Amino acid sequence: MEYPLPQFLSIKPKVAGPLNLxxxxxxxxxxxxxxxxxxxxxxxxxxxxxxxxxxxxxxxFAFGKIKGFDIPVIIARSFxxxxxxxxxxxxxxxxxxxxxxxxxxxxxxxxxxDSIQLKVSEKSRLKxxxxxxxxHPK
Numbered sequence: 001m002e003y004p005l006p007q008f009l010s011i012k013p014k015v016a017g018p019l020n021l022x023x024x025x026x027x028x029x030x031x032x033x034x035x036x037x038x039x040x041x042x043x044x045x046x047x048x049x050x051x052x053x054x055x056x057x058x059x060x061f062a063f064g065k066i067k068g069f070d071i072p073v074i075i076a077r078s079f080x081x082x083x084x085x086x087x088x089x090x091x092x093x094x095x096x097x098x099x100x101x102x103x104x105x106x107x108x109x110x111x112x113x114d115s116i117q118l119k120v121s122e123k124s125r126l127k128x129x130x131x132x133x134x135x136h137p138k
Contacts, residue, residue, distance in 0.1 A: 022070075023062040030058025 012020040019027070034051035041047060064071040 019062075026058045026062035030055045030062075033058075 012022070015021045016024050033054050034047070037051045037054070038044075038047040041050070061071050066074055
């Protein structure tokens with residue numbers, strides 16, 4: 001019996017236009033923080049120095065991905081790795097060391113060459129073959 005499996009589980013539902021809920025919260029927080037900086041500081045220079053970097057950081061958090069992982073996930077995992085306990089334990093196995101016998105010196109035997117040796121005759125047989133071909137009756 002076959003059961004239908006849901007497809008595209010990694011796609012999150014869209015809340016506002018092309019944005020999902022997390023992206024919308026990051027953008028609203030960034031723009032809201034920039035507006036608060038503008039009204040608190042009453043200075044356009046402080047707004048540009050503090051507000052725009054805040055908006056850019058929030059946009060990076062909302063849309064940035066590295067190797068398929070969201071930036072907040074990577075930052076959270078990085079802090080988890082940095083501050084988590086790292087304990088590497090090596091347990092020695094109490095087993096007797098293997099005894100390896102010493103190699104005995106071997107007597108050197110003349111090396112046997114298994115390759116095929118060609119026999120070279122002292123005299124050329126071409127003349128004999130030529131003579132046989134010439135006198136052979138057909």
